[in-house]
Amino acid sequence: MRIATWNVNSIRQRLDHAVAWLKETDPEVVCLQEIKCQTEAFPREPFESLGYNVSVHGQKGFNGVALLSKLPLEDVTHGLAGDDGDEQARFIEAVVSVKGGVVRVACLYLPNGNPPDTEKYPYKLSFMARLKAFAQDRLKLEEPLVLAGDFNVIPAPADAADPAAWAGDALFLPRTRQAFRELIHLGLTDAVRAASDASRLYTFWDYQAGAWQRDNGIRIDHLLLSPQAADRLIAVGIDKHVRAWEKPSDHVPVWTDLAIAA
């Protein structure tokens, strides 16, 4: 089973790319972030034509996440527990049934948190604390679980072409990385790092200042696996070539193959 994540930076702007990429990579489950539209405005039909079930948690203008799955999406939940006042559409969770059990997938768009001296940074840290509580709870189920999405976290210096440039940034501050490690230390596996020792594995290149041409990237889109998923890890991929397409998202898709028969 192939599970993918991609921050598309507007699904309506990226519809042709999304369809072309799905035909290439053919994942069973896809987590999309930054769809930037309301739920009703999501272009479902092109994905349904490709055989996907679609569940959307949108909002006007910003944020927004969606799940695509060739298997039916069950027990779908919108929003991350722990703050009833959080209006931002950044989280969607579902289960798919497979032979002999289920696979649980959480699709998340973690807050950016910049500038760090504003209320945006505490919101990010609070979201990360809520995510930790969520993971702690779901890990008790001992299921194959994948937390996939745009975490807006550079886990380590090796995950940035120019780490010094990110020193004071909400994506790389010590407290941000500490919160990410707390998540990992619950027993989750960073799929990309577990499956590859290659250098320069980035998932985002800024639109500005020729970042793509200079390979000035960062790795902020992640797939975190529960032990039951990590035990079945076969491969990972970063579909970097998509960043060179005309009018691309600033993020590229990341996927993992798990030895789980659909």
Add this chain to the structure above:
DNA sequence: ATGACTCAGGAACTGAGA
């Protein structure tokens, strides 16, 4: 070089992104 692009919203710009 607190800028360089690219989105949405809404009709000239601002806010957000990372």
